[in-house]
Amino acid sequence: MKTVTFRNGVSVPALGMGSWNLGDSKANRADEVASLRAGLDSGLSVIDTAEMYGSGRSEQLVGEAIAGRRDEVFLISKVLPSHASRSGTRQSCQDSLRRLGTDRLDLYLLHWRGSVPLEETVDTLIALQQDGLIRQWGVSNFDTEDMEELDAIAGAETCAANQILYNLEERGAEFDLLARDRENDIVTIAYSPLGQGGDLLHDPVLAEIARDHETASGPATPAQIALAWTISRSNVLSIPKAGSLRHFRENRAALDIVLTSGDRDRLDARFGPPRHKTPLAMI
Numbered sequence: 330m331k332t333v334t335f336r337n338g339v340s341v342p343a344l345g346m347g348s349w350n351l352g353d354s355k356a357n358r359a360d361e362v363a364s365l366r367a368g369l370d371s372g373l374s375v376i377d378t379a380e381m382y383g384s385g386r387s388e389q390l391v392g393e394a395i396a397g398r399r400d401e402v403f404l405i406s407k408v409l410p411s412h413a414s415r416s417g418t419r420q421s422c423q424d425s426l427r428r429l430g431t432d433r434l435d436l437y438l439l440h441w442r443g444s445v446p447l448e449e450t451v452d453t454l455i456a457l458q459q460d461g462l463i464r465q466w467g468v469s470n471f472d473t474e475d476m477e478e479l480d481a482i483a484g485a486e487t488c489a490a491n492q493i494l495y496n497l498e499e500r501g502a503e504f505d506l507l508a509r510d511r512e513n514d515i516v517t518i519a520y521s522p523l524g525q526g527g528d529l530l531h532d533p534v535l536a537e538i539a540r541d542h543e544t545a546s547g548p549a550t551p552a553q554i555a556l557a558w559t560i561s562r563s564n565v566l567s568i569p570k571a572g573s574l575r576h577f578r579e580n581r582a583a584l585d586i587v588l589t590s591g592d593r594d595r596l597d598a599r600f601g602p603p604r605h606k607t608p609l610a611m612i
């Protein structure tokens with residue numbers, strides 16, 4: 330199984346599980362919990378959530394799914410920029426831990442940049458790490474210039490991850506950000522790797538490539554090719570969200586798909602890599 334390794338030496342499968350919008354519907358709850366548990370059963374460990382998602386409902390659902398299995402999970406959550414002051418970050422972290430039913434996060438991220446000085450947030454994240462509430466800290470939606478600014482802050486060299494929008498339709502980070510983060514031992518976490526289930530999954534080139542790959546349950550799907558592509562990048566952890574067991578199983582099987590150089594060329598011809606710097610896209 331392809332893995333990525335964080336700066337503290339912890340390795341995780343390169344495919345994880347997102348959770349935005351999970352926990353919002355009573356009708357889907359059982360299937361959503363089953364999907365996350367099936368992930369753990371199959372050896373996936375990363376679950377990504379945030380205090381923002383459903384105002385805590387996603388964290389509560391994740392807490393339900395991982396109850397009694399905390400040691401199998403690499404748990405990521407995020408603090409909202411509006412809460413990222415010294416006292417606010419600590420409070421948000423404690424609230425997330427309570428909703429998740431745990432005493433520690435494996436990775437805690439600043440969700441995006443806001444008005445609180447970055448030094449204050451970084452200092453607090455490092456304090457939470459020293460206090461054992463979080464194992465590692467990182468950032469999200471940080472472009473190259475944000476990472477440069479971060480570099481100038483004391484302790485920033487312990488930043489472990491940058492979670493960004495990255496999929497076949499949004500490849501801007503390949504211009505300089507991915508390499509920069511890799512050189513600095515910062516894992517890139519690719520969010521919305523399926524393009525949020527939109528047009529990407531109806532792309533004819535993805536459909537053609539999918540037909541060339543067999544999986545245990547028949548020909549591959551465009552979603553699996555989109556995921557296999559993100560997973561194939563070095564130092565990238567991909568976190569699709571699946572709201573059902575059916576989608577989860579399909580996504581899990583993408584880990585076994587190996588794209589050929591011919592596939593990659595076709596994908597590059599269809600979804601070109603960036604030729605110049607563009608601002609990091611975000612959702």
Ligand code: NDP
Binds near residue numbers: 527575
């Ligand atoms: P994704 O690209 O993961 O797409 C999720 C959508 O794709 C859902 O509608 C889902 O439907 C559908 N889907 C999942 N699997 C399949 C499949 N095999 N075939 C067809 N459709 C499928 O989008 P997200 O925006 O959810 O991103 C993933 C995760 O990244 C989030 O859940 C969140 O944890 C994180 N994130 C972080 C952000 C940040 O700012 N740091 C911003 C956005 C996301 P269904 O639910 O029915 O399975």
